[in-house]
Amino acid sequence: MTATSVASQRWVDAVTATSAARTAGAAALGLLAGLALGACGVALGPDQPWQPIDQSGTSDMSAEVVAPGTLQTTPVPPAAALRVVTYNTEYGEDPEGLAAAILAAPELAHAGLFLLQEEESYPGEGESRARRLAGRLGLGYLYIPARHKADGTHGLALMSALPIDNVQKMDLPLADNGVQRIAVSADVHTGDRTLHVIDVHLETRLNPRDRVAQLHPAMIDAADSVLVAGDFNTNWISWAGSVPVLANDRDQAPIIDSYMASLAFDAPSAHSGATEHAYGLEFKLDSFYTRQLDVVFGGVVHTGPSDHWPMYLDVNL
Amino acid sequence: MSSTDPARGTAVDGSAGAIADADARHALDASTGVIADADAARHAIYIDVLGKAGLWGAGYDWQFRHRFAVGAAASYYSFDGDHVTTLAPYVAAYPLERGHHRGFVQLGPTAVRRTTPSPVPEWSGMTTTRIDAELCAGYEYRNRVLVRVYAMASEGDHLAPWLGASFGWTL
Numbered sequence: 001m002t003a004t005s006v007a008s009q010r011w012v013d014a015v016t017a018t019s020a021a022r023t024a025g026a027a028a029l030g031l032l033a034g035l036a037l038g039a040c041g042v043a044l045g046p047d048q049p050w051q052p053i054d055q056s057g058t059s060d061m062s063a064e065v066v067a068p069g070t071l072q073t074t075p076v077p078p079a080a081a082l083r084v085v086t087y088n089t090e091y092g093e094d095p096e097g098l099a100a101a102i103l104a105a106p107e108l109a110h111a112g113l114f115l116l117q118e119e120e121s122y123p124g125e126g127e128s129r130a131r132r133l134a135g136r137l138g139l140g141y142l143y144i145p146a147r148h149k150a151d152g153t154h155g156l157a158l159m160s161a162l163p164i165d166n167v168q169k170m171d172l173p174l175a176d177n178g179v180q181r182i183a184v185s186a187d188v189h190t191g192d193r194t195l196h197v198i199d200v201h202l203e204t205r206l207n208p209r210d211r212v213a214q215l216h217p218a219m220i221d222a223a224d225s226v227l228v229a230g231d232f233n234t235n236w237i238s239w240a241g242s243v244p245v246l247a248n249d250r251d252q253a254p255i256i257d258s259y260m261a262s263l264a265f266d267a268p269s270a271h272s273g274a275t276e277h278a279y280g281l282e283f284k285l286d287s288f289y290t291r292q293l294d295v296v297f298g299g300v301v302h303t304g305p306s307d308h309w310p311m312y313l314d315v316n317l
Numbered sequence: 318m319s320s321t322d323p324a325r326g327t328a329v330d331g332s333a334g335a336i337a338d339a340d341a342r343h344a345l346d347a348s349t350g351v352i353a354d355a356d357a358a359r360h361a362i363y364i365d366v367l368g369k370a371g372l373w374g375a376g377y378d379w380q381f382r383h384r385f386a387v388g389a390a391a392s393y394y395s396f397d398g399d400h401v402t403t404l405a406p407y408v409a410a411y412p413l414e415r416g417h418h419r420g421f422v423q424l425g426p427t428a429v430r431r432t433t434p435s436p437v438p439e440w441s442g443m444t445t446t447r448i449d450a451e452l453c454a455g456y457e458y459r460n461r462v463l464v465r466v467y468a469m470a471s472e473g474d475h476l477a478p479w480l481g482a483s484f485g486w487t488l
Contacts, residue, residue, distance in 0.1 A: 207397045208443075213436040220439070236477055238372075238396060246371055246396070247477035255433055255443050262440040274475070282475060 045174035047217040053167045061145045068140030081314040083111040086229035088308035092119040092129035099136030101304035114159040115199040117231045122152030130157040147180040156184045156199050163189045173214050177242045178203035183218035196223040200230035205239045208255040225292040253284045265289040268297040276308045358487035361463045365390045368481015369405040384411045400432045417460040423453040449473035
């Protein structure tokens with residue numbers, strides 16, 4: 001090879017490297033610009049008040065209420081403690097499978113109160129999925145839609161062996177990258193005592209500050225003695241709008257625990273471990289928070305067809 | 318006379334047995350007529366995006382052996398109101414190599430300090446500091462410019478897989 005050809009090859013190499021550098025630099029700048037724009041966060045809608053469920057919507061969004069005993073097939077024995085379960089049923093698609101899993105688990109089979117998330121109802125199925133599940137569990141129930149989904153609804157449900165009243169629903173501040181989420185509050189009557197409970201399901205794609213802001217309206221005026229449970233969606237992902245961008249150091253559960261502690265809530269499930277499993281990964285999305293209650297945390301039961309696992313605790317009465 | 322050291326991919330002065338480092342990037346192998354590899358620069362600086370340094374960061378590494386390097390990426394940025402500081406030192410190995418293209422593995426701890434401000438008056442916000450282990454594996458193009466794309470797994474309280482990319486220059 002001649003000196004000319006060597007020089008020529010060097011020139012080609014230099015041009016190639018320069019071109020690659022420009023391409024790499026442009027790609028990096030473009031990506032950073034996109035991230036900077038996306039990192040501006042989401043906008044949350046205004047706070048809404050608690051509303052009694054019979055005033056909370058049009059007919060197809062009205063709550064379904066069936067009192068304990070109506071569907072009951074087995075008597076609930078009196079106990080010194082009320083077992084409470086929180087469970088995201090992943091659309092309640094398989095009421096029979098959910099009921100079978102619950103009734104086969106000794107920790108869950110005799111629970112007196114279930115706070116459920118992601119129940120749904122569709123006209124073509126004849127009766128709501130909550131009703132089918134409650135019937136198999138022998139419990140009364142409430143199904144409170146949060147929003148329309150296809151020709152049906154999606155919402156929260158409470159299933160109880162005990163009388164429930166004073167049921168209210170709150171539309172949580174709507175995230176502009178999400179869907180309408182709600183909280184449901186109710187009074188559960190355990191003999192001569194009333195247990196105030198709040199069932200919550202928060203948006204998935206929120207960063208910690210927005211997650212606190214979405215939860216806050218439902219917590220700030222809660223009763224002094226109260227149990228809060230649900231799917232807080234405390235994932236470990238950072239979101240730029242709807243795009244997941246980070247995975248490290250973003251476990252949101254301790255941040256929500258800290259916020260709730262500022263309102264004098266205990267976090268009995270703080271060390272529960274994962275409550276949701278998907279794609280081979282595990283997340284702690286579900287929690288209990290209690291205030292001025294004597295509770296004993298039970299655990300997470302790895303059962304059922306949902307992507308979440310049910311979690312339970314006992315409230316000493 | 319020059320020859321190409323297949324292990325280093327750089328030109329070797331046969332009489333002295335020393336690496337002809339000054340012109341190694343574009344050395345000519347007289348026997349084959351092929352431009353010998355490669356980027357013998359041992360230092361690299363880069364911008365890291367989405368990977369070990371979080372949203373973005375700056376990094377440096379130094380190859381102390383042909384197939385091994387040490388380095389670190391660091392960052393400070395604000396993300397959706399949170400303030401994040403990250404330091405991620407690592408050791409790297411290059412088990413695969415072909416010309417300017419290499420496969421790499423990086424392993425090291427990552428320390429992240431994050432401050433979340435409060436959106437409500439009742440709560441004062443929260444600052445956390447944690448140290449996780451991070452394993453990265455990916456592809457590197459190294460020829461004056463440095464381009465890396467990689468998959469990573471962060472293990473702390475939980476296993477978190479993710480993707481990252483680096484763009485920079487060798488020195």
